[in-house]
Each structure stands twice: as structure tokens, then as C-alpha cells.
Amino acid sequence: MTYERFQQLAEAYGGDMARWPVAERDQAALFMAQEPDLARRVLEADAELDLLLDGWRMPAASVRLQDTILAAAPASRRRGLNPMAWLWGAGAGAGLAAACAAGLVLGVALSDAAPLQPTDEAVTAALASYDELSGLGVGEGA
Template sequence: MKKGPIMDLERFAGLAEAYGGDVGRWPIVEREAAALLMAEYPEATAPVLAAQSDLDWALDAWRAPAASPALQAAVLAAAPTERRVAPWRGWIWRTGLGAGLMAAGAAGVMAGVVASSAMAPVSAEFDVITAAVSASDALDAEVVGDV
């Protein structure tokens, strides 16, 4: 039988302070141990949860006050305005981006050329060896035929 985490009253109080009086808001791994402790010591756990539930209720009921129209106007007036970029800067940006893409494409083509040319001597070497072996087999065949 698998046992869950063991919890003492001090740990229970710390979790209630951190997560509130509703055990459903606690981390899942702590809930089973809390339920076992609440069943075993209801007279010790109930006041802890009640105190934290009062605080939970007060925090859930609190709403931030709305900003006054004067504050909203001041914030909007202090906000930065949209910067206008000179048209030639946009052209340079687009041209630079296109040049970068063209350079990347050219580098890819060059890598392909280098890779394929590196393989060419190897295949030509094999062709020479194959031709030499074929020629020697033909000579051997003539020798065998003469015997």
C-alpha cells in the first residue's frame, strides 16, 4: 500500500498561510496528506483554515479602485508618440534583407558545388580502377582460353 506524504500541524499551518483556507487551492501533492491530517485532528486544523478563509474572503472581495479621468489623461499625454521613420531607411532595410538572403542562397549553392566536386575525383578514380580490372580480366580470359 502506497503512503502519501506525511504532514504535521506546522506544515499544515504553513501551507494554509501560503495557499489559503481552501485546501482545493493547495498543490495537488499536498491535498491528500492535508485531508488525512484534517480527519485525524479536526480540532487543530479547523481554526487554522477558518483564519485563512477570512483572509481569502477579504482578498477575493477587494477590487482595485478605478483610475480617475485626470490620471488617465496624464498617462496618455505622457505616452510616447509614434516615431516616423524616413522612407530611405525602410528602403535600406529591405535592400539589406534581400542582400542577406541572396548571400545565404549563394553560400548554399557554393556549398553544393564544393560537396559535389569533392565527390567527383572519387567516382573518377573508381571508374579508372573498374576499367583496369575489366582490362585485366579480359587478358586473363585470353590466357585461360589459350591453355
């Protein structure tokens, strides 16, 4: 880290290195080890400014300023209570539930319509696929 960069960081973040970006702290610590007098002078100069800034408090806004801001603010829109609004939400929920139930009933009905009969060929093909997927060849294993 250069002296200029160290000074920029101190001016931007203050004399307390705990306020500095984490990514810059290690390089700053190395700079402090190499140039302790320069680093100390920079941090002390910015520590004084930190004390002044930490002690400063924003004055409270005057009543006149508050009234001006409130007068310029857009009026709040009050949402009217629609007695039928809950019905629309309930109807949509009921419709989705009915669609799910119909899909479940149709799926069960179609699965019962064409029962599968396992054949020797189907069982052999399934077992062969299992051996390929498991990485075990025929006759291998524990």
C-alpha cells in the same frame, strides 16, 4: 505535517486546499484525518478571509492618475520606414543561397574527380566491419 505548518499554509493560500501547492496537499489531507477539529477551525478562519478578499475589487484609477502616468512614460519611438531595408534582407538571403549552391556544386565536382574503385580488399573490410557492428559473427544468423 505539524499544526504550525498547516496553519502557515492556510494563512498563505487560504481556506480552500485546492489553492495550496500540490506537493503540500497530501500531507495536509493526512493532518486533516488525524486532527479534524483543528484543521476545520483553521480552514474556517481562513475561509472567512478568503470571502472578504475575493469580494474586494481594486478601484479604478482616476483620470488625473492616468494622465500623470502617461505624461511620465517615455515617448514611443516610431520606426521610420527605410525603403532600402528590405534590400539588405534580400541581399543577405541571396548571398546565403549562393553560398549553399556553390558548396553543393563544389562537392559534386570533387566527388566526380576521384571516383572510387571498389576492390576485393575494400569489400572484405566493409563486410567485416558490418559483422562487428551488427553483433553477428561469421557464419551466425538466421
